[in-house]
Amino acid sequence: MAQLPAFREPLINPDGYPRGNSHPQLVKREDFTDALYGVRDVVSDWSAYAAELKRARPDVNPRVLLVSHDMSEIENITLMALGGVVQALNGTPRYVLINPSNCAELDRVIEEFRPDWLGFNLYTGLTDHVFDWLRGYKLARAKKIFRKDFVSFEKADAALKGLVREGGARGAGYAPVIVGGHYNNHDYATSYARGADFSVRGKGVNLLKDILLGGLEPGIYHDPISYPNLPLFDRAGFYRDTFAFSDRLKKYALSPVKSVLTALGCAYRCTYCYIGSLVENQEQSYEGSGVRPPSIIQDRPLELVLKEGEEIRRLDALYGVSTRAVFDQADISLNNLAWWEALREQWTGRVGIPFYIQARPQMLAGAQGKRRLSMIAQGNLVAGISMAIESGDEHVRRLLLKRHESNDVIQDALKNVKEAMIPLRTQAITGLPVIRPLKKPSTPDIGLVDARGVEHYYDDPMQETLAALHLVCSSGRFGKEDYYWNSLYSPFPGTPLGDYAAECGFHDGRTDSNERAYMFTSEVGLSCFEPPVARKQVAFHRTANFFAHLLNGKDMMTLYLYSRDQFGLEDFARFVHERQSMFQTKKLYSKFGLIPEPAREMLTAFFEHAYPEADDAWFKGVNERLAPYYETLLDGLVLAAKVAARYFDEKSRGVRFNLDLLTRVERNHYYDNSYNMTYLPPRYAAVLRPYIHENRLGLVDRPHASGAIQAPSVEAIDEERLRGE
Secondary structure (H helix, E strand, O other): OOOOOOOOOOOOOOOOOOOOOOOEEEEEEOOOOOEOOHHHOOEEEEEEEEHHHHHHHHHHHHEEEEEEOOOOOOOOOHHHHHHHHHHOOOOOOEEEEEEEOOOOHHHHHHHHHHOOOEEEEEEEOOOOOHHHHHHHHHHHHHHHHOOOOOOOOHHHHHHHHHHHHOHHHHHHHHEEEEEEEEEHHHHHHHHOOOOOEEEEEEEHHHHHHHHOOOOOEEEEEEEEOOOOOOOOOOHHHHHHHHHHOOOOOHHHHHHOOOOOEOEEEOOOOOOOHHHHHHHHHHHHOOOOOOOOOOOOOOEEOHHHHHHHEEEEEHHHHHHHHOOOEEOOOOOOOOOOOHHHHHHHHHHHHHHOOOOEEOOHHHOOHHHHHHHHHHHHHHOOOEEEEEEEOOOHHHHHHHHOOOOOOOOHHHHHHHHHHOOOOOEEEEEEEEOOOOOOOOOOOOOOOOEHHHHOOOOOOOOHHHHHHHHHHHHHHOOOOOOOOEEEEEEEOOOOOOOOHHHHHHHEEEEEEEOOOOOHHOOHHHHHHHOOOOHHHHHHHHHHHHHHHHHHOOOOHHHHHHHHHOOOOOOHHHHHHHHHHHHHOOOOOOOOOOOOOOOEEEEEEEHHEEEEEEEOHHHHHHHHHHHHHHHHHHHHOOHHHHHHHHHHHHHHHHHHHHOOOOHHHHHHHHHHHHHHHHHHOOOHHHHHHHHHHHHHHHHHHOOOOOOOOOOOOOOHHHHHHHHHOOOOO
């Protein structure tokens, strides 16, 4: 029987990998099974484990097709990590990313690859097409294997699960199905019912190993302990397969932004997030054991993270790319300052690519926050920081979202980040369910009634939305290089806040067939707002970054939202032009931008150059009225050039430029700066270059991902991998 790891026990197997018949303790819960791994049950040295398996079990060499969606712009670190597990079992992983329009491609890949296993990593809003395909796959396989038609999918599914349980799947030519990932932190039961032979709740490194080794029967499994034992990512294989699959997926290998994971776990219970269930899951698993669980946030081995950075560099050379920033997808960065100090000393020398990190306000505030920021500001270790505040109302943050930072802590964190001269992206949620419930919810611990019975609901939900804006812009610290990121709330089913919204009658609870729920597009996720309020929420979402750079941003945004009922591009431009004398700004020193302070005359001259034709006179007029907008934001002349380039691209496709497109160009412009990818649009480079001071020309003379890239052929990539280089 496994011994649960205790509070201060290192979560690293001193033996490197399990010896003898070591296996997790399986504890049956109400609707899933906890797999409780002891320290000696997990693999910490995957290379040594691979060598031992090759000696002791040469029959183990699983072929695993790993599948996820292709909607993200950054590579899927879950698949790359699980692919590393497959490799450590001396197996062969293959990767496919799909969407609703090309799901049938799975059949072709399966016929070609002949996998022993199928593994799906699913996300909310991107699932129905997968389960539709899975239904057809299992019905067809059951008919062929058992030589009969099944009257229902449920019977076919049960028969195949029985086949897997009896160990006959491989001989019958059936590849069992494993489903897990972000979506399955909660909806594991639905995945099992819809076709998964193995449904994995939460992270799956240890469970995948034991499933592939035949140590578990079909069922729903949960590993509640944050072992930091992810193997080295199979980044090379992921890039190889996605590069070959379609032109659309070449973006992962060729992207100038890559991803790593410095730590696992999250100690917070935010109600809008699936990850917030980690604390509850661990508490339930340790209940009655008499053992205090270890920290739920665990740093990955330092040398492994360094090797992943070096692998990014190696693959850059292979694909002809220059990675500009590495996005740390850890839910909480900077938790262990000593770990980061040790990393900085080696990362800057061995890898040299700056991180983009996510940090809580509490980690950035106070004296300890200053110390963290002082350390990461050295040696170009960090390119930028994303800090979520979610709401400007402390009652909403505490009672509805279960985030306990005060406004003072947020303001202090913002001050500390800006004193360290690091670009900041504040994150807020627009359109939260802050009005009085239409139906009584069954979860009394979520809502806007405090312990004294005082209600904190809003009659006008826009006022709560405006509070977050006011918290940021009134600080006087928000620089031109900083970005006010906000998403329109989408109630993910299975999260506490998503379930609360459905129970209150704010939403019907159905999100799975709506990919916009995952992509944070410009649609209000709740159905409870009156149409005028919904229009205001969308208008806020599209224009908030501009208003965040005004000291009186809340007042100006209020005037904009409540003085009109239409919020198109021309309406916004007219407002900016007519109200510019009311805008209050504070000039702050910034080291960012190619042309940091463009004069009005420079903007006017550019508009004359960019829009000489009568057919474009309307858009030229829009830009002239937007001159104060460009002057307020980061590198406004370059932003104007990017807008012009996008305008003509859309025009060539017959699309009229609108406010949503302006927002997208603006957002990408800020991302370019955050990820060290500042550039001049090629169409206007000759016009803008003379305005750039000589000490900043180096920023635009380096290669950029938007330019032509001579990528190697798929055959060359395969040859390189076969050589083991």
